[in-house]
Every structure is written in C-alpha cells, then in structure tokens.
Amino acid sequence: IDSTKKLSFTRCIRDGDLVIVYERYDNMKAIKVCDGSVLENRFGVFKHSDWVGKQFGSKVFSNKGGFVYLLAPTPELWTLVLSHRTQILYIADISFVIMFLEIVPGCLVLESGTGSGSLTTSLARAVAPKGHVYTFDFHEQRAVSAREDFEKTGLSNLVTVGVRDIQGEGFPDELSGMADSVFLDLPQPWLAIPSAGKMLKQDGILCSFSPCIEQVERTSETMRSSFTDIRTFEILLRTYEVREGKLDDFQGDEAGSLGSLPRKRRQRSNEGSNVQESTGPPTVMARPCSEAKGHTGYLTFARLKCLS
Ligand code: SAM
Incomplete structure (x- = not known):
C-alpha cells in the first residue's frame, strides 16, 4: 500500500519506500530504502542505491554475489x-x-x-x-x-x-x-x-x-x-508440502515420509488422498506437513x- 494510496505494487521501488527484505521463508525484515545506506548480512553488503528503480519482487545482489529478494510490504x-x-x-x-x-x-x-x-x-x-x-x-x-x-x-x-x-x-x-x-x-x-x-x-x-x-x-x-x-x-492451519518430480525422485526421503514407503504400501496409502502417482512424466505430489499449527x-x- 503505497504513499499514493494505490493498493498496487506494480510501480518501481523509490527512495524512502518500505520493503520486505526476504532471505528465506523464515527470515525476513522490513527496511526503509535510504539512498546512501547499506544492508549487511551473511551474504555480503547490499547498497540501497542499487534497489531504487527495481520492481518489487526483484532479486538483488551483494558485493559478494549473495542475493535477497525485495518484496512489497503487503499486510500478509x-x-x-x-x-x-x-x-x-x-x-x-x-x-x-x-x-x-x-x-x-x-x-x-x-x-x-x-x-x-x-x-x-x-x-x-x-x-x-x-x-x-x-x-x-x-x-x-x-x-x-x-x-x-x-x-x-x-x-x-x-x-x-x-x-x-x-x-x-x-x-x-x-x-x-x-x-x-x-x-x-x-x-x-x-x-x-x-x-x-x-x-x-x-x-x-x-x-x-x-x-x-x-x-x-x-x-x-x-x-x-x-x-x-x-x-x-x-481455525487450525494444516499446510501441505507440494513437490514436483518423478516418483522415483521421492524415494529415499526422510524416514516416515511418503517417498520412503515401499511402492505397494505407497499405492494403498494414496487411495482416497490427493497424492497422484505416475512413473512417466513429472507429477505433482502433495502431503500434509508433519508440523500442524496449533x-x-x-x-x-x-x-x-x-x-x-
Ligand atoms: N489483535 C491485535 C493484533 O493483531 O495485533 C492484538 C491485540 S492484544 C492481544 C490486546 C490489546 O488489548 C492489548 O494491546 C491491550 O493493551 C488492549 N486492551 C486490554 N484491555 C483493554 C481495554 N480495557 N480497553 C482497550 N484496550 C485494551
């Protein structure tokens, strides 16, 4: 939600904007873009001046070639x-x-x-x-x-x-x-x-x-x-892990996961679920996350x- 009261982030990043610097899904922070300032983290040094003029959602690089994403500050x-x-x-x-x-x-x-x-x-x-x-x-x-x-x-x-x-x-x-x-x-x-x-x-x-x-x-x-x-x-949140690949790619996953089940049991466990199995082209597999939010x-x- 930008200062011109438009609810879109289609415009480019300007000096003074708030951006969400995204390292990983569990590591983000809000930073005000300030020409002349830098962000230093384990990936190196990022100059704010390099961010101005980029689209929200851009990947930006540090002096060492590390990167972060600059996301729009949505309420989410x-x-x-x-x-x-x-x-x-x-x-x-x-x-x-x-x-x-x-x-x-x-x-x-x-x-x-x-x-x-x-x-x-x-x-x-x-x-x-x-x-x-x-x-x-x-x-x-x-x-x-x-x-x-x-x-x-x-x-x-x-x-x-x-x-x-x-x-x-x-x-x-x-x-x-x-x-x-x-x-x-x-x-x-x-x-x-x-x-x-x-x-x-x-x-x-x-x-x-x-x-x-x-x-x-x-x-x-x-x-x-x-x-x-x-x-x-x-409201109890139950997330699903969604992965794409050939079924064989999922074998040998962590213990207890779908990928580590023997093929026969796997087929049975798929009955009535939304897990699709294919030995041919890549397929999308979804399974509930073991960690449900309480x-x-x-x-x-x-x-x-x-x-x-
Ligand atoms: N829903 C908020 C959010 O998403 O950030 C969090 C609300 S917090 C759990 C509850 C707030 O109610 C506290 O900031 C507290 O100061 C306020 N509060 C408690 N009693 C109040 C009262 N009698 N009148 C107004 N505010 C009160």
Missing part, C-alpha cells in the same frame, strides 16, 4: 515482520475474520485492542480506499507505536488510533450506529458488547477473539440479548438483531 508480510508488542493475530485468523465480518471497500470498522496492529493492517487494506478503521487501545505507548507503524506502511489515512478503555467506557458515542462491523480482542470482551451493539448499523456484525472457551461462553451469553446467528470457530483462539461472530 507485515504481520510476519512487525515488532511484537503484544500477542498478535496471524493471517489464517485474519482472513477468516475479514470474510465473516463481510468487510469490503468503503466499510467503517471498529476494533479494540489495537495491540501490535497486525489485524488493523489487513482491516485497513480491506476497507480501502474510502472506508475507515477506528482502533482503540488503553495502552498509550502501544497506540503511539501503532500510529508510527501505520505511517510507515502508508495506512495512516485509513486508520485512526484512539487511546481509550473500551471495557470501561465503551466506544465513543459519536460513532454510534455508524459501524459495519466491530472486532474485539480484549481480556473481558463481554464488558464491551453492549457498546459494540450501539455502534453497529442495523444488520452489522460483531466478532470477538478469545483464547479460552470459558471466555467464549461468557461472551456468547452476553451477546444473546441483542445479537443473533452466534457462531464460534477455531490453537490460537476462538472467533465468535454474531449479527445485531433487527429492531422490528
């Missing part, structure tokens, strides 16, 4: 590189929240707490270019840091960060009846539900994130008086009851 990547001031929401939960809150360009969204701004960044992109996100945290320094981050990512026109005790005072009255959706990531969300109800437009949707089921029960109980369609989800929290959604 920002969530992976931001400085953690609190626990944060990750992209599996974030994308589900945006879909089930029915957030589209032009929406007005309320959020509390802001935390590290991980969710806020994706909310801002979802409402752009004409919508707005009002996010509140009672922790003054967190609000200041979040504002600085939204400046860096070019989102400050889409986000207003307020310092406010939402559990104690509720959302500001001037936003009453204006919100398309409200999102809560608070320790006692049930305290903020009556105010969330006041903020929502007719048919507006509320979502509350809680790590434990006792909080979900209390939240759902409180929602019942003015909300309907109350539903709780838990519990993050429960997402409880509810729609404001219509006043009839």
